[in-house]
Amino acid sequence: LQCHHCGFSPPIPDQCPECEAEGKFAACGPGVERLAEEIDTLFPDIRYIIATSDTVQSPRAAEDLVRTIENHDVDLIIGTQIVAKGYHFPLLTLVGVVDADLGLSGGDLRAAERTYQLLYQVAGRAGRALHPGRVMLQTYLPDHPVMAALAAGDREQFISVETEAREAMNMPPFGRLAALIVSGTDEAEVSRAATTLGRTAPHGDGMQVFGPAPAPISLLRGRHRRRLLLKVRKDIAVQSLLRKWIAGTSIPKKVRVQIDVDPYSFM
Numbered sequence: 001l002q003c004h005h006c007g008f009s010p011p012i013p014d015q016c017p018e019c020e021a022e023g024k025f026a027a028c029g030p031g032v033e034r035l036a037e038e039i040d041t042l043f044p045d046i047r048y049i050i051a052t053s054d055t056v057q058s059p060r061a062a063e064d065l066v067r068t069i070e071n072h073d074v075d076l077i078i079g080t081q082i083v084a085k086g087y088h089f090p091l092l093t094l095v096g097v098v099d100a101d102l103g104l105s106g107g108d109l110r111a112a113e114r115t116y117q118l119l120y121q122v123a124g125r126a127g128r129a130l131h132p133g134r135v136m137l138q139t140y141l142p143d144h145p146v147m148a149a150l151a152a153g154d155r156e157q158f159i160s161v162e163t164e165a166r167e168a169m170n171m172p173p174f175g176r177l178a179a180l181i182v183s184g185t186d187e188a189e190v191s192r193a194a195t196t197l198g199r200t201a202p203h204g205d206g207m208q209v210f211g212p213a214p215a216p217i218s219l220l221r222g223r224h225r226r227r228l229l230l231k232v233r234k235d236i237a238v239q240s241l242l243r244k245w246i247a248g249t250s251i252p253k254k255v256r257v258q259i260d261v262d263p264y265s266f267m
Helices: 032-042 059-070 111-123 145-152 155-168 187-199 238-247
Strands: 048-051 076-079 094-097 134-137 175-184 207-220 223-233 256-261
Touching: 032 048, 032 076, 048 059, 094 111, 111 145, 111 155, 134 145, 145 155, 175 187, 175 207, 175 238, 187 207, 187 223, 223 238, 238 256
Parallel strands: 048 076, 094 134
Antiparallel strands: 175 223, 175 256, 207 223
């Protein structure tokens, strides 16, 4: 087990910390190792390589990966998002994405945009040379605008639907966002500080505050985290609004408030 945000890596427990049952943990989800096990069972003679941030940790390792694939020393690449990063493999003709809609869940307000960009990019790895390519997406949401646009090969369709949705909700680029992360080592103190910020939040025409709520990563490097999100019209001076908000709120010294205007990540 390893956290890719803070690097913490504990051993897999033998016993459940809640019910104390032993030997009941089972791997779940389509991790690359799990997929490799399925490949070994279904195609025992196939040559494959695993490409993840854990196996490709340096420029030299990336060069070795590309060389191995270009020399056709493997028949199959099992990888994470790292394989979508602009590589050119002339003999690659089939791309399959497991759980392609996974990025559409969670608290990221740009989830649809990012998911479309990633899937469009990874789909572009197939059929880049003389051989025609094919792309297969596994999804539980085939009617989602992202999946519908990808299936139709119509980028303008997705842009149009996403633009209309953002305009209706006053989301960027039609409005502005500011994310506030309240963190500290004392969970109760963090919760109280976040609640206080929620009570003193600015109100008025063209502005809205969401939260506080636990951040998607609610505990990071020993610090408990709560999140608030400010949404305003594009003509409102968001920095001035934030300064007045924070100045008018009493925050304990041991509690940290991080502000990200026009945030790219919502974690």
